[in-house]
Amino acid sequence: MSGVHPCPICQRYDYRPLHVVRGTAIVCCRGCGLATWAWPTFEPREFYDASYWRSADIGKGYADYFALADALRATNAARARLLRRLLAREVRSIAGAAGSLLEARGSFSATPLPPGKDLGEGRALRCGRLVETPAPMDPGSEMIARSPATPQVEEHSRRLETSATVREQAFRVLDVGCGPGYFLQAAVGAGFAARGVEASEFAARFAREQLGLEVRHGLARREDLGDEPCDAVTMWDVIEHVPDPRASLSAAAAVTRPGGLLALSTGDRSSLVARLSGRHWHLYNLPEHLWFFTSSGLRRLLREVGFAPIRVAYEVCWYPLRYLVERLEASLRLGRGLSGRLGSLGRAALPVTLGDIVTIVARRA
Numbered sequence: 001m002s003g004v005h006p007c008p009i010c011q012r013y014d015y016r017p018l019h020v021v022r023g024t025a026i027v028c029c030r031g032c033g034l035a036t037w038a039w040p041t042f043e044p045r046e047f048y049d050a051s052y053w054r055s056a057d058i059g060k061g062y063a064d065y066f067a068l069a070d071a072l073r074a075t076n077a078a079r080a081r082l083l084r085r086l087l088a089r090e091v092r093s094i095a096g097a098a099g100s101l102l103e104a105r106g107s108f109s110a111t112p113l114p115p116g117k118d119l120g121e122g123r124a125l126r127c128g129r130l131v132e133t134p135a136p137m138d139p140g141s142e143m144i145a146r147s148p149a150t151p152q153v154e155e156h157s158r159r160l161e162t163s164a165t166v167r168e169q170a171f172r173v174l175d176v177g178c179g180p181g182y183f184l185q186a187a188v189g190a191g192f193a194a195r196g197v198e199a200s201e202f203a204a205r206f207a208r209e210q211l212g213l214e215v216r217h218g219l220a221r222r223e224d225l226g227d228e229p230c231d232a233v234t235m236w237d238v239i240e241h242v243p244d245p246r247a248s249l250s251a252a253a254a255v256t257r258p259g260g261l262l263a264l265s266t267g268d269r270s271s272l273v274a275r276l277s278g279r280h281w282h283l284y285n286l287p288e289h290l291w292f293f294t295s296s297g298l299r300r301l302l303r304e305v306g307f308a309p310i311r312v313a314y315e316v317c318w319y320p321l322r323y324l325v326e327r328l329e330a331s332l333r334l335g336r337g338l339s340g341r342l343g344s345l346g347r348a349a350l351p352v353t354l355g356d357i358v359t360i361v362a363r364r365a
């Protein structure tokens, strides 16, 4: 087991042998069930070059990632809608909680809203103004200014100001490991102010030049994520690729505002399909996958770096038939005989869930 890195969740080295996948030993952490292997030290910015996205080598990357664009549109649009809905709900709940708290202190009473106006958002904006400019407004605001604020009121006021600001602007999302930018494209389409970070210079340039997106060439580490606080950070099928998942998730926490969201997806080694597939599991995809998480282990890691998981799901994703056949050929080392003969049928998109890719949304504490 030499060359295996300590478990990023348990932060210790206590592994047992699990499988041998095409000659490589996969080991499993006795503490949390995470699996890994003795991956060599490598430079992601070199590994994820143009040949990763359009690969003639069946053992590396994608035959043609760009052919997935149409099929992934539905998946990415659904992800963007989900994020927007959860963020809007979070803003309303903060506004509601702050309004109740201020009312309970006798220092604020909500005035009736015009018919059809959303209660939560109306309160957010109304309270935001009260808290920001207390002096010349109605009597309630002066009471707020005079009354000694408890830590809860201060915290709610701070979050309320954030939420009021958020309502007036687009939600800001940072997609870490954005690849050629197809999720970012969907996020922009859903009204987000979206930017990305991508290890592959080739993919980052594609996103900038072909899709007109704001994408930086960099890694999932603090110094590459920028300083602008985000309402949401996304990491779709990325965490299994990064050498130090704890550091990458901590970096995501550092750029997510309190109450903001992290959404990520990755293979779940504890799923039924993974367990039944044994060493043939299609996500034992060496060398690019370094870690194989369990849903519970990943949630534990998220909590430890400052995120509270609020939603765990096994989403349906859309893929072209050709891609699905290619994945099968790669897992079983069959060569590309069948996928090469699919013709136009290969472009047909199919909804797929094997229940082995978990999507977790977590709220920044």
Ligand SMILES: [Zn+2]
Binding pocket: 007, 008, 009, 010, 011, 029, 030, 031, 032, 033, 034
């Ligand atoms: Zn562990």
